[in-house]
Structures are given as C-alpha cells and as structure tokens.
Amino acid sequence: MIVTVTLNAALHVAYATGEAAAGDITPISRPGYRAGGRGVTVARVLHSFGHDVLAAGLAGGASGELIIQDLARSGVPTAFTLIRGESRRFFRFSDPNSGGPALRFSEPGPYITTEELGRFAADYRRLLAGAAAVVLCGSLPDGLDSDTYGSLVTYAVEAGVPVILDAGGDELKHAVGHGPDLVVAEAGTSLEGPGDLGATLVRLGAGAAAVAAGGVVSAATAGGEWTARVGVTGAEPGFASARGALVAGLVPGQLLGWSWPDRLRHALALAAGGAGSWTSWTRAPGEADERDGVDLAAYERLLDTVRVEPPARA
Secondary structure, three states: OEEEEEOOOEEEEEEEEOOOOHHHOOOEOOOEEEEEOHHHHHHHHHHHOOOOEEEEEEEEHHHHHHHHHHHHHOOOOEEEEEEOOOOEEEEEEEOOOOOOOOEEEEOOOOEOOHHHHHHHHHHHHHHHOOOOEEEEEOOOOEOOOOOHHHHHHHHHHHOOOOEEEEOOHHHHHHHHHHOOOEEEEEOOOOOOOHHHHHHHHHHHOOOEEEEEEOOEEEEEEOOEEEEEEEOOOOOOOOHHHHHHHHHHHHHHHHHHOOOHHHHHHHHHHHHHHHOOHHHOOOOOOOOOOOOOOOOHHHHHHHHOOEEEEOOOOO
16 A cells, blocks of 8 residues: 655635626636645546555645545545644636636645644554555645654654655755655756756665656666656646656656666656646536546657656766
8 A cells, every 4th residue: 555645735626707797796606626735646646547545644624524525536545634724725716718817826734733743643653554655745734843754754764664755945855864765856946957956865865866857857866867858849747737646657666666767757658648637736617527537548658758868967
C-alpha cells in the first residue's frame, strides 16, 4: 500500500455564472466539488493505474467531509486525521457563454494545534506499519513548524519505509537532511539551475532528486544525472498545475527499481497530459466530468516523445 500525505488538503469549489439580473446580482449555479491538494492528486493518479493507495493527512469541517466524500466517489480509500478547523477552499467562477478566463479565489489553510498534530503523528506511525512507501506532498497549514516534514521523513526511515518528499522552501531545507529516498522540487527562482539544485539535494541527504524547471525535469543521484523534456511543441507540462501527476509518475519507478530514463518518460508523459486535465482544476457544473480518467492514448503518444539525455556540461 502506498500512503499519500496531504497536510493542507483543499476543497475545490466551482460555479458557473450567468447574466447579471436586476440589481446587478449575478446568478450562479449550484457548486461542483472536487478534493484537491498535491497528495490527493498523487493518490488519484496512482489509484487510476491500479496501485493500492491510501490518502491520509489532515481534514476538518464541512470542507473536510466533502474532501473525504469526493475521494470515496473516486474509489480512493482515506485515513485523514480530523481537525477542528475548516479545510481550505479554492473557488472558481466561470461563465460558459463568455469564453473569458475564470475568476479564482483561495482561502488560507486552517490552524493546526499541537494536540491535532500529535494525533496525526500517532495515526501516521500506525499507517507506516502496512505501507510499501509514503509520499509527503505540498504546503504546510498554519501552526505547523517548517521541520514537520523532517520528523515525518525520520519516522518513515526508522520504520524502513521508502519516502518520497514533494516540498519546497524551508520545509524542504529542514527535511532533506533526514534522508528521504526521493525529493521532488521546483527550481523556481533559485539561483541554481535544476541540475545543480538536484546535485545539492543529493549532497545534503536525499537518495535522489528530480527538479522541474519550465518544461524540463532534471534527475540527480549519486550514480548519475539525466535531463528529460517532452519533444512535442505545445505539450510541455506546466509543473505548477501538473506537479501532482509528475510526482505520481515517479513513485512506481522508485518502488520497482526502474531505470531513471524510464521513470522520467513515465512521469513526463503523465504530467504533459496523460493523467488528464482533472489533475489541475475541478470543472464547473455542466462541464464534462473527466473523473480520474487516465487518457491512455495521450499517455502512450507522449511517452514516445519524451527525450532523456545527460545534462550538458561546460
């Protein structure tokens, strides 16, 4: 069983808007709901490929209940630790008749108390007993120290469970020295290029690192380095929205010992469109529901276009 952990799970709420009525009041449809957060997306993608997966983390309030219900409709088992605060929500308002961009709004995450973190830690350690791997993903909600992922990585290492960490900022800095088997990161505004950042993460304690920058992913291990990109113009993945699919694509190869070129081909083909548009944002009511449907034809087509090569060296 692969356990995915989302400490800052989100509920995506989508509305379709209509013409403004008298008094400048704009009517909206009933909402459409979708569970979100990168760990949740990882669980969905792995489940769609037939992997035995369990989505865990923190969830609270009416939003938390809807997150759990939506995952149940998708067939994804859950083991969230319940909190008193309300799980964060993302709102999307779109006018299907205008063709214009959707309006999007987000709430802050809930505050997590020491008692709630303690209950989650106990639940997490119990889940490790039956886990083949654990995937730690995404941002931390308020109230959690930046070294929280470091502690969770340590628990997994002590239990002999491979751990994949998808994080950034201070959370990544504190956790990498605890020995995660694989770190997934984004180069972003770092002064280091993706290849250099990957090598730095390995030097600091990661078993391997996969760093995304633009439409390119660079992988670094103690034994070698690779760079991969999708060779189809217009199909390059935007990793801000497709990062969950990218992480999910790297998990099977980590567990099964695939070669790094094969891992990168699989992950980029999923991130570039093989995992479906549902991995990036919930659709508004009335729009086609591509619930967890992996587009195998797109995946196989993209798989053949991914180019993997050693990084250029000065």
